[in-house]
Amino acid sequence: MRQLLLRALRAGVPLLRAASASPGKCPPPQLLGRPGLSLSRAGPSAAPVPHPLLPAGRARPSHSEPWGRDGRRGEEEEEEELWHQLYPGHIPTSPLQKALLATGSAVMALCDPYRHDMVAVLGETTGCLALPNLRDKMKNHPEGYRILQERPRIRLSTLDMDRLQGLPDGTLGREYVRFLEDNKVSPDTRMPPKFVDNEELAYVIQRYREVHDLMHTLLGMPTNMLGEVVVKWFEAVQTGLPMCVLGAAFGPVRLSTRKLQVLATELVPWAIRSGLNASCVLNIYYEQRWEQPVESLREELGIFPPPAVRV
Amino acid sequence: MHFGFQSVTEEERREKIYQVFESVAKKYDVMNDSMTLGIHRVWKDILVHKMNPCPGTLLLDVAGGTGDIAFRFINYVRSVRQRQLQRKLKHHQNLSWQEIFENYQKDKFNSLGNSQVVVCDINREMLKVGKQKAQHLGYSEGLSWVLGNAEELPFDDDMFDVYTIAFGIRNVTRIDLALQEAYRVLKPGGRFLCLEFSHVSNPLLSRLYDLYSFQVIPVLGEVIAGDWKSYQYLVESIRRFPPQEELKAMIEDAGFFKVDYENLNFGIVAIHSGFKL
Numbered sequence: 154m155r156q157l158l159l160r161a162l163r164a165g166v167p168l169l170r171a172a173s174a175s176p177g178k179c180p181p182p183q184l185l186g187r188p189g190l191s192l193s194r195a196g197p198s199a200a201p202v203p204h205p206l207l208p209a210g211r212a213r214p215s216h217s218e219p220w221g222r223d224g225r226r227g228e229e230e231e232e233e234e235l236w237h238q239l240y241p242g243h244i245p246t247s248p249l250q251k252a253l254l255a256t257g258s259a260v261m262a263l264c265d266p267y268r269h270d271m272v273a274v275l276g277e278t279t280g281c282l283a284l285p286n287l288r289d290k291m292k293n294h295p296e297g298y299r300i301l302q303e304r305p306r307i308r309l310s311t312l313d314m315d316r317l318q319g320l321p322d323g324t325l326g327r328e329y330v331r332f333l334e335d336n337k338v339s340p341d342t343r344m345p346p347k348f349v350d351n352e353e354l355a356y357v358i359q360r361y362r363e364v365h366d367l368m369h370t371l372l373g374m375p376t377n378m379l380g381e382v383v384v385k386w387f388e389a390v391q392t393g394l395p396m397c398v399l400g401a402a403f404g405p406v407r408l409s410t411r412k413l414q415v416l417a418t419e420l421v422p423w424a425i426r427s428g429l430n431a432s433c434v435l436n437i438y439y440e441q442r443w444e445q446p447v448e449s450l451r452e453e454l455g456i457f458p459p460p461a462v463r464v
Numbered sequence: 465m466h467f468g469f470q471s472v473t474e475e476e477r478r479e480k481i482y483q484v485f486e487s488v489a490k491k492y493d494v495m496n497d498s499m500t501l502g503i504h505r506v507w508k509d510i511l512v513h514k515m516n517p518c519p520g521t522l523l524l525d526v527a528g529g530t531g532d533i534a535f536r537f538i539n540y541v542r543s544v545r546q547r548q549l550q551r552k553l554k555h556h557q558n559l560s561w562q563e564i565f566e567n568y569q570k571d572k573f574n575s576l577g578n579s580q581v582v583v584c585d586i587n588r589e590m591l592k593v594g595k596q597k598a599q600h601l602g603y604s605e606g607l608s609w610v611l612g613n614a615e616e617l618p619f620d621d622d623m624f625d626v627y628t629i630a631f632g633i634r635n636v637t638r639i640d641l642a643l644q645e646a647y648r649v650l651k652p653g654g655r656f657l658c659l660e661f662s663h664v665s666n667p668l669l670s671r672l673y674d675l676y677s678f679q680v681i682p683v684l685g686e687v688i689a690g691d692w693k694s695y696q697y698l699v700e701s702i703r704r705f706p707p708q709e710e711l712k713a714m715i716e717d718a719g720f721f722k723v724d725y726e727n728l729n730f731g732i733v734a735i736h737s738g739f740k741l
Contacts, residue, residue, distance in 0.1 A: 244692055249679050257687035270690050347692070 239352045242345045251278045254348065263403060266378075273344040276396035277358060283393040284354040290433045291357065297436035304356055305440050307340050307363040317443055325450055326443030329370045336376040340366060360435060361392065367439055371451060372424070373459040378404065379412050380464050383420045390428030392435075419460045431455040465637070468700030474637050481635050482587060484694045485529070489589035491689040492530055493597075498684055499695075505532075507733050508630060511659045512536040514726070514735060515626055519545045519577020524624040524649060526614045526642075527632020528583040529590030531597055531607075538603055541579040548577070576606045582624075584612040615641040619649045626650075630659040634705045643718035650740045656720055662727070662734035663707030669730055677702070708734050 238245070246254065255278040262271040291297030305311070317326035333339065343362040349355040365384070372387060374380035382404040389397035405413055431454045442450060451458070465477045472480065488495065496504045512533065517523065519541050525533045553559075553567060585591050591609050598607060612618045614629070614636050627646045636642045646656050664670040677699040685695025706714065708725050711734075715723045720738030727734050 244696075247679065250683055253680060253683040254686060257683055261687050268690070271687065274686065 244347045254278045277348040279395040294436040332370045386424040387428045427456040468697040485587045486589045521625045523581040523626045526629045529585045531594035534581045545577045580606045584610045617645045622651045628657045647719045656738040658736040661702040664731040
């Protein structure tokens, strides 16, 4: 707790010192020797100093000691650990920043549904309880555990599109490629996580995002607003991520009455039932199941056949 | 060399800053309004009022990107010119309608009184946004857009009456060179004006300001512009910039006289002024 408080105040304390010290590495020649101006710092070094408290092999710091250079390193070294970049693209944030990000991104996502990055940010900043749950579910399942170890990624560069297209109709691989083509989407447009402060959980959320398109395929839902809402209901039940819950609750706001009716009477009850009945969808190593027919995978997971409505 | 709180070489710094402004260009104005709650407009108005240009002034606005200072300058000069014309007409008594008509005709094509502003910026994207804005708002007369580096201006010596740089000098890699260039291109008697974020000395306000800058601004950047890192750079670069007295000394070193500064909002922003004599 104290660490968290210190982190929140961290912004204030060192900056006062930084602001009063002289700037940069190359002060203009005219300033040297000027009476009354103390150049107490020699200037930042070009390469980041290896941190004595970090075990070797931990990710490198993103800021090179901006503060604490005046000999006050001791008290701030422990906090610096939490402020280092844990994975590429990681932006360490304080609890206050996370709260602001969560509210801001929620508002922005509602105002402009095309801001997918805002939906992603909302998921990351509110997932602090649901993500560890998901990770534990994966750890306790043999296939999920293997996924956590091997860390597969679904990207155009790792998928063999030709092979998948060549698979017989009805198989996961063929239907997935068909889904990508019909809806003109690509697995490479998923945002990498930025605000998750744990490297493993960052992978879990990344996996969840990359598997989202496969959810569409398994549930047979297109990428229009109605289809997305249905998938969100399913995911909300499955993962418990607040972002999915919010998306499921507020997504229908933009739908017409007719679609709302279909949603409420047929699609949502089916999605909830399937979500509750199915085992954790993140525990399937999809990359090794391309040849499996979609029907068989649905049965294995416990997803009920989709209702016969046009979405 | 510093890029916010990171250490980089001079070349890297120039490139990183170019990329920052390339990515923020489209949302620059929206972000300015949301970060400063619209107060940046007042700061820029104060700068132009301090300048108090009269018709016929030739202004160079460096790092003028989206044209905020240039448009304000044009508005100011236009209104001063209007008043000049009205005063002139009042002095003529018993004019016939024909003569009044001719007077207006003659001066209509001179609504700016030969004043001109040259907007110079190193970043193509920012200039593009500025040009679009000018077209959208209907500014065409007396305005030109030049791609150039503040450390090496593409202009002759002794050309301009006023040189302004608003929220731009912080991003220049060699501030001393920019100041020397400013001195070079100004006419004798010309004025140097710099509007920039500066140092807040009041300790309580300083802590609140820091809290706001570091906690809220990058979040605003992420939510509104989808770009956390550029706005993190912004607040870090403000902290790295020399405070008021140091900047004053640097301006004096470039050769300017009667150098002075005025704090706005307790030092959050400061306007430095100097004359080439």
